[in-house]
Amino acid sequence: MATSCFSNVDEYGFERPHNFNYETYEEFMSEYLKVLAKRARKWAEIIGEGRSLERSITIKRYVRKGIPGEHRGLVWLSVSGGEELRHNFHNLYQQLLIGPHDSHVSDIIKTDLPRTFPDNIFFNNTDRHQRQLFNILLAFAHHNRQVGYCQGLNYIAGLLLLVTKSEETAFWLLKVLIERILPEYYTPTMKGLITDIDVLAELVKIKMPDVYQHVTNMGLPWAVITTKWFICLFAEVLPTETTLRIWDCLFYEGNKIVFRVALTLIKRNKENLLACQDFTELAECFKDITKDSIVLQCHDFMQSIFKLPGSLPSSTILKLRTKVEQSHKDQLNPRAGR
Amino acid sequence: MIDVTMANRGTAQRPNGTQGKICQFKLVLLGESAVGKSSLVLRFVKGQFHEYQESTIGAAFLTQTVCLDETTVKFEIWDTAGQERYHSLAPMYYRGAQAAIVVYDITNQDTFMRATTWVKELQRQASPSIVIALAGNKADLGNKRVVEFEEAQAYAEENGLLFMETSAKTAMNVNDIFLAIAKKLPKNEQAGNASTSGQGRRLVESEGQKPATGNCCK
Ligand SMILES: Nc1nc2c(ncn2[C@@H]2O[C@H](COP(=O)(O)OP(=O)(O)OP(=O)(O)O)[C@@H](O)[C@H]2O)c(=O)[nH]1
Ligand SMILES: [Mg+2]
Numbered sequence A: 001m002a003t004s005c006f007s008n009v010d011e012y013g014f015e016r017p018h019n020f021n022y023e024t025y026e027e028f029m030s031e032y033l034k035v036l037a038k039r040a041r042k043w044a045e046i047i048g049e050g051r052s053l054e055r056s057i058t059i060k061r062y063v064r065k066g067i068p069g070e071h072r073g074l075v076w077l078s079v080s081g082g083e084e085l086r087h088n089f090h091n092l093y094q095q096l097l098i099g100p101h102d103s104h105v106s107d108i109i110k111t112d113l114p115r116t117f118p119d120n121i122f123f124n125n126t127d128r129h130q131r132q133l134f135n136i137l138l139a140f141a142h143h144n145r146q147v148g149y150c151q152g153l154n155y156i157a158g159l160l161l162l163v164t165k166s167e168e169t170a171f172w173l174l175k176v177l178i179e180r181i182l183p184e185y186y187t188p189t190m191k192g193l194i195t196d197i198d199v200l201a202e203l204v205k206i207k208m209p210d211v212y213q214h215v216t217n218m219g220l221p222w223a224v225i226t227t228k229w230f231i232c233l234f235a236e237v238l239p240t241e242t243t244l245r246i247w248d249c250l251f252y253e254g255n256k257i258v259f260r261v262a263l264t265l266i267k268r269n270k271e272n273l274l275a276c277q278d279f280t281e282l283a284e285c286f287k288d289i290t291k292d293s294i295v296l297q298c299h300d301f302m303q304s305i306f307k308l309p310g311s312l313p314s315s316t317i318l319k320l321r322t323k324v325e326q327s328h329k330d331q332l333n334p335r336a337g338r
Numbered sequence B: 001m002i003d004v005t006m007a008n009r010g011t012a013q014r015p016n017g018t019q020g021k022i023c024q025f026k027l028v029l030l031g032e033s034a035v036g037k038s039s040l041v042l043r044f045v046k047g048q049f050h051e052y053q054e055s056t057i058g059a060a061f062l063t064q065t066v067c068l069d070e071t072t073v074k075f076e077i078w079d080t081a082g083q084e085r086y087h088s089l090a091p092m093y094y095r096g097a098q099a100a101i102v103v104y105d106i107t108n109q110d111t112f113m114r115a116t117t118w119v120k121e122l123q124r125q126a127s128p129s130i131v132i133a134l135a136g137n138k139a140d141l142g143n144k145r146v147v148e149f150e151e152a153q154a155y156a157e158e159n160g161l162l163f164m165e166t167s168a169k170t171a172m173n174v175n176d177i178f179l180a181i182a183k184k185l186p187k188n189e190q191a192g193n194a195s196t197s198g199q200g201r202r203l204v205e206s207e208g209q210k211p212a213t214g215n216c217c218k
Helices: A020-046 A058-066 A069-080 A084-087 A092-098 A103-112 A120-125 A127-143 A155-162 A167-181 A191-207 A208-217 A222-232 A238-252 A256-269 A268-273 A278-287 A298-306 A314-332 B038-044 B084-094 B108-127 B149-158 B174-184
Strands: B005-008 B021-030 B057-069 B071-080 B099-105 B130-135 B160-166
Touching: A020 A058, A020 A069, A020 A298, A058 A069, A058 A238, A069 A084, A069 A120, A069 A155, A069 A238, A084 A167, A092 A127, A092 A167, A092 A298, A103 A127, A127 A167, A127 B108, A155 A167, A155 A238, A167 A238, A191 A208, A191 A222, A191 A256, A191 A314, A208 A268, A208 A278, A208 B174, A222 A256, A222 B057, A222 B084, A238 A256, A238 A298, A238 B071, A256 A268, A256 A298, A256 A314, A268 A278, B021 B038, B021 B084, B021 B174, B038 B057, B038 B071, B038 B099, B038 B130, B038 B174, B057 B174, B071 B084, B071 B174, B084 B108, B099 B174, B108 B130, B130 B149, B130 B174, B149 B160, B160 B174
Parallel strands: B005 B057, B021 B071, B021 B099, B099 B130, B130 B160
Antiparallel strands: B057 B071
16 A cells, blocks of 8 residues: 555545555556546637537537546536526625524534544645535525535535535535435425435336345345435445546436436446345445445446446436325325225 | 444353354434434444544444343444434334434433434334333533433433443443343344344334244344
């Protein structure tokens, strides 16, 4: 490990896991750096020439191949419609910071500040990141009172801040994610989350019936495995660069991407999952599959999410959501359906 | 991370070859955010403490084994998220649990109130034979105490709960509370196997545990 040219902290300040395989990573990076250089050139052409970042076939293809770190904030804002919002309400963020603020909400957020990425060198070494994170979460909680503050948003806002290095940009991106891209994951009832957990289970049932049956037989509820996947959008779950590559697509293509990633994770590890003999082993295996070298190789992984799970039309997801919501209603009120 | 370690806590480990029983139990931790649920688990399972412990999203799963006389008790530990809105997911975690630790922070009165509502919910909705322990955590912060020991103890007695004040920071009473639970759990043939009784539909669970399909104690 001492001989590695990579430090034990990644470029966003996250400590690498103690069992991190530097050798495999160096091999991967020697290839990936070439990809990055090429992508950087391509994006520099578009951005340097002031060409439009509006949604188009080209931009979509570029996004799927990865946005260079320094352009992420800008591109995410453009392709998601956040830029337009920011333009139309340009004073909003500053006004939200002025207040007045609900002290209960601000106390809850404060409790979570030192508990957000405590191992990240930016969050644990300077007050600045914690203060900026506080501002983003406080502003958002007062802006969207239905959501307020939901644990998990701290990780999303925190990563947005690390990437964009701008409080205000992070605020607008958070708003777009919560209000436009994702269903109701973070509201007090978490209705959208509970629905989508079951939608994913239905998709597994359709696409990998043997895995579905096995997980059911072992008695492991899907929520146990996937709540954090949905809530944190893979932050704190997958390696940082992989998460950001996923977010590239998420901002452009919408929440369908979350299902693609989840299905890919499960499908790539199908044999391992099926080999688990009991509940404990299976729960452990579901954690391991988010840490192996497959997910570290973000470029291959991102290519595979568009191939491996097969076709996934939005209409299928919408239909499944309706079906799942109906069955939740019937469960609450079993007589109504008769 | 999931760690499966044989603990040599409790009584000394039996030499190989004796025909002791192995029991597996599902245990869930409940309580307000930031009271120290994850910290208690981390102390019990790995013997560590982090000044800044990440907030738990959804739930975390760990296992730990303790030895009690003739029996090896393996805990499947479910550490849940404390924020109120994650409440709707909680039944999934306490369903089929044979034990629960309801945690509050002795320096925060609201967290004690919240603990009492968790106890009520468990008494109503969880398996009728569930063993419930109440943990008054952060006992090292005695100078900031607002929940009196006697108050919590009286409440625990009224409700038939095990009760200890704990500190994940100093390790005070952490192993002890898990051991006390292990002692109180039934270790006969009917004791549920955590994995099998943990499944099934929520709505029928209240009829009590089905006899385990596989024996937990061999
Ligand atoms: N002084 C002191 N601090 C503690 C103790 N236990 C936990 N803490 C601190 O309290 C904070 C919250 O602890 P956690 O273990 O994350 O609390 P939790 O109940 O798991 O919180 P959620 O995951 O949000 O539900 C952390 O910063 C811990 O370091 C303790 O016994 N003494
Ligand atoms: Mg926790």
